[in-house]
Amino acid sequence: xxxxxxxxxxxxxxxADAEVISHQLMLRAGMLRKLTSGIYTYLPLGLRAIKKVEKxxxxxxxxxxxxxxxxxxxxxxxxxxxxxxxxxYGKELVRFKDRHGRDYCLGPTHEEVITDLIRGEVxxxxxxxxxxxxxxxxxxxxxxPRFGLMRGREFSMKDAYSFDxxxxxxxxxxxxxxGAYNRIFERCGLNFKAVEADTGNIGGSFSHEFMVLADTxxxxxxxxxxxxxxxxxxxxxxxxxxxxKEQHETLPVSMERVSTPNVRTVEEVTQFLSVTPKQxxxxxxxxxxxxPVAVLVRGDHEVNPAKVKNVLGVxxxxxxxxxxxxxxxxxxxGFAGAVGLSIKIIADKAVxxxxxxxxxxxxxxxxxxxxxxxRDFEVSEFADLRLVTxxxxxPRCGKAIEIKRGIEVGHIFKLGxxxxxxxxxxxxDQNGNKRYIIMGCxxxxxxxxxxxxxxxxHDKNGIIFPMPIAPYQxxxxxxxxxxxxxxxxxxxxYEQLTGQGAEVLLDDRDERAGVKFKDxxxxxxxxxxxxxxxxxxxxxxxxQFRATGEKELVSQEGAExxxxxxxxxxxxx
RNA sequence: CGGGAUGUAGCGCAGUCUGGUAGCGCGUACGGUUCGGGACCGUAAGGUCGGAGGUUCAAAUCCUCUCAUCCCGACCA
Numbered sequence: 001x002x003x004x005x006x007x008x009x010x011x012x013x014x015x016a017d018a019e020v021i022s023h024q025l026m027l028r029a030g031m032l033r034k035l036t037s038g039i040y041t042y043l044p045l046g047l048r049a050i051k052k053v054e055k056x057x058x059x060x061x062x063x064x065x066x067x068x069x070x071x072x073x074x075x076x077x078x079x080x081x082x083x084x085x086x087x088x089y090g091k092e093l094v095r096f097k098d099r100h101g102r103d104y105c106l107g108p109t110h111e112e113v114i115t116d117l118i119r120g121e122v123x124x125x126x127x128x129x130x131x132x133x134x135x136x137x138x139x140x141x142x143x144x145p146r147f148g149l150m151r152g153r154e155f156s157m158k159d160a161y162s163f164d165x166x167x168x169x170x171x172x173x174x175x176x177x178x179g180a181y182n183r184i185f186e187r188c189g190l191n192f193k194a195v196e197a198d199t200g201n202i203g204g205s206f207s208h209e210f211m212v213l214a215d216t217x218x219x220x221x222x223x224x225x226x227x228x229x230x231x232x233x234x235x236x237x238x239x240x241x242x243x244x245k246e247q248h249e250t251l252p253v254s255m256e257r258v259s260t261p262n263v264r265t266v267e268e269v270t271q272f273l274s275v276t277p278k279q280x281x282x283x284x285x286x287x288x289x290x291x292p293v294a295v296l297v298r299g300d301h302e303v304n305p306a307k308v309k310n311v312l313g314v315x316x317x318x319x320x321x322x323x324x325x326x327x328x329x330x331x332x333x334g335f336a337g338a339v340g341l342s343i344k345i346i347a348d349k350a351v352x353x354x355x356x357x358x359x360x361x362x363x364x365x366x367x368x369x370x371x372x373x374x375r376d377f378e379v380s381e382f383a384d385l386r387l388v389t390x391x392x393x394x395p396r397c398g399k400a401i402e403i404k405r406g407i408e409v410g411h412i413f414k415l416g417x418x419x420x421x422x423x424x425x426x427x428x429d430q431n432g433n434k435r436y437i438i439m440g441c442x443x444x445x446x447x448x449x450x451x452x453x454x455x456x457x458h459d460k461n462g463i464i465f466p467m468p469i470a471p472y473q474x475x476x477x478x479x480x481x482x483x484x485x486x487x488x489x490x491x492x493x494y495e496q497l498t499g500q501g502a503e504v505l506l507d508d509r510d511e512r513a514g515v516k517f518k519d520x521x522x523x524x525x526x527x528x529x530x531x532x533x534x535x536x537x538x539x540x541x542x543x544q545f546r547a548t549g550e551k552e553l554v555s556q557e558g559a560e561x562x563x564x565x566x567x568x569x570x571x572x573x
Numbered sequence: 574c575g576g577g578a579u580g581u582a583g584c585g586c587a588g589u590c591u592g593g594u595a596g597c598g599c600g601u602a603c604g605g606u607u608c609g610g611g612a613c614c615g616u617a618a619g620g621u622c623g624g625a626g627g628u629u630c631a632a633a634u635c636c637u638c639u640c641a642u643c644c645c646g647a648c649c650a
Contacts (some may be wrong), residue, residue, distance in 0.1 A: 006608090010586075011586085011600095012599065012611070013584055013585045013586095013599075013600095014584095014585080015584075015585085015604055016584090016585070016586090016642095016643080017579090017643050018640060029607075034642090036642090037641085037643090064580070096612090143574080143647080144644095144645095144646090144647095146643085146644085153623085221628090246605085264600095264650060265649075265650075266649065266650090282649060282650070283650070284648065284649070284650065285650075286648085292606065295648095299649090302648070302649055303649070304648085305648060308574050308648095311612090317648095317649090317650070319647080319648050319649095320650095322650090325650070329650090331650095332650085333650040334650045336650055347583095360650075373620085377575075387648095402625055441618090449606055452643095477609095479608080479609055480608070481597090482608090484603090506634075511608095512607085512608040512609090512610085512611080512612065513609040513610065514607070514608095514609080514611050514612080515610085515611050515612095516609095516610085516611095517609080517610045517611085518610065519611085530609075533609095534609075535609095542609095
């Protein structure tokens with residue numbers, strides 16, 4: 001491709017509304033333009049990078065035995081009512097009516113549609129296993145779209161769905177997808193980690209997230225420094241040993257009400273009463289799809305709503321509003337406590353051994369001290385309900401853990417029979433018995449993968465594309481467009497390389513050298529060939545590798561081979 | 574949805590407090606000099622000052638409403 005023909009509007013300055021580096025660079029490198037919040041147009045360069053990722057995905061999916069289909073964006077409400085997600089999915093699901101007043105939604109995911117397809121077609125165990133995937137635009141009306149392609153509302157996603165006769169087969173499918181995902185992200189040149197994750201809205205029994213390590217990531221991930229345990233913050237288990245070491249040996253004292261005017265937060269209370277946060281018990285009131293519940297955690301811990309949700313087995317869980325807190329506890333927020341509370345109370349395990357706790361008195365400007373469980377209040381269940389902290393130990397091997405940030409680029413779920421049951425997707429087994437199909441689902445954020453790659457591969461001059469996903473593999477810079485020899489040398493090399501299947505961008509603009517260098521660096525083409533009249537006099541060209549900055553003067557005749565070898569080497573990884 | 578900020582030329586910004594001819598840099602077009610890391614000189618084009626209403630002789634500027642975008646939060650009581 002000739003630069004003068006390419007629609008590649010690069011920007012010298014950083015657009016004001018881009019915060020993270022990948023977003024800034026994608027805008028500056030002319031890959032992307034915003035239409036409206038969370039919705040983007042891909043320009044030629046951006047699309048090429050996305051298509052590269054798609055190609056890798058397709059190759060690995062096919063290799064793992066999955067077949068490509070394409071499902072519609074618009075989906076009928078009936079299906080969603082059948083799976084009962086019409087009511088559960090919430091506001092992320094964009095709903096609308098057609099001219100006849102029938103309800104529809106824009107697909108945020110496709111479990112319903114694919115299951116509907118399969119239940120109509122699959123009859124026998126002989127039809128299984130089956131794995132179908134698509135690469136298609138999803139629409140999710142995110143609360144807060146941000147960071148460009150990191151969290152958009154409309155975005156390209158690869159979603160695959162596996163159908164198996166039994167758990168064993170499903171586990172195999174899951175493993176196979178896990179392997180494919182590892183290969184995909186490796187081939188994209190990413191530094192990533194597969195972590196255990198909560199199943200959330202999609203449902204199912206267990207799942208893993210593929211996280212690209214980056215400080216700008218929206219997710220926190222916990223991993224062991226020693227063994228291979230790694231989990232999403234939401235999912236990460238607390239090592240139970242931690243609790244026994246924190247046993248309190250003191251004898252119970254009598255409970256006392258103390259006045260704490262305008263003292264609400266953990267910090268304020270501990271300071272005001274001169275106690276440690278470990279002595280304090282926080283009482284958080286949640287509203288759920290069932291009854292409201294009070295959750296107790298130690299003052300220096302934080303509630304993990306995902307765990308609470310799982311323990312209670314409820315479909316929705318939200319922190320209660322100020323009014324609800326007032327109604328249920330009789331006190332404004334900041335003074336809730338377990339004593340005298342009439343709603344269900346569950347507590348984190350770390351609360352169990354605490355003697356003489358400090359907690360809110362369910363009365364404005366008052367707390368209780370010397371509170372003891374059993375005597376002053378009862379807890380209906382103890383469970384692991386909190387977020388892990390830096391001082392926790394690995395739940396598997398007990399060694400230290402570290403907490404890092406990551407970008408979720410892929411997520412795989414073992415769904416079990418959740419959707420096949422809801423939508424009656426069954427097959428007949430060898431004995432003629434009707435059984436539910438066991439499902440799995442597997443997603444990759446395509447645009448997000450590109451953004452994550454940029455987040456991980458850039459320098460102050462711009463993007464450094466890994467070869468496998470680079471929009472162009474080579475950029476040729478003839479420095480003097482008025483010099484016939486320079487131009488014909490550039491044209492010749494361009495023809496040679498293109499003829500060999502290399503993806504080459506020829507910067508044929510009549511620009512000064514500096515401008516060409518800057519743009520080449522910005523758009524991150526891995527291999528740069530500089531053709532200037534000085535070195536050309538000696539029959540030499542300069543080949544530079546963007547990632548390392550290594551330069552090499554090569555003869556005009558030898559250039560083609562050197563460049564092709566470089567591409568091959570980088571693609572091979 | 575709660576909190577904060579910002580909307581002025583394609584991009585980045587000043588001007589708003591204290592009302593009085595709408596500016597600067599980059600980019601763009603044309604001419605010239607330059608030519609291996611975002612050149613220089615000259616000329617020119619380009620703006621409903623986000624929108625609506627109001628106050629005023631006069632509004633980018635003051636007031637009211639509204640829309641949009643970005644950031645933080647939406648679990649720490």
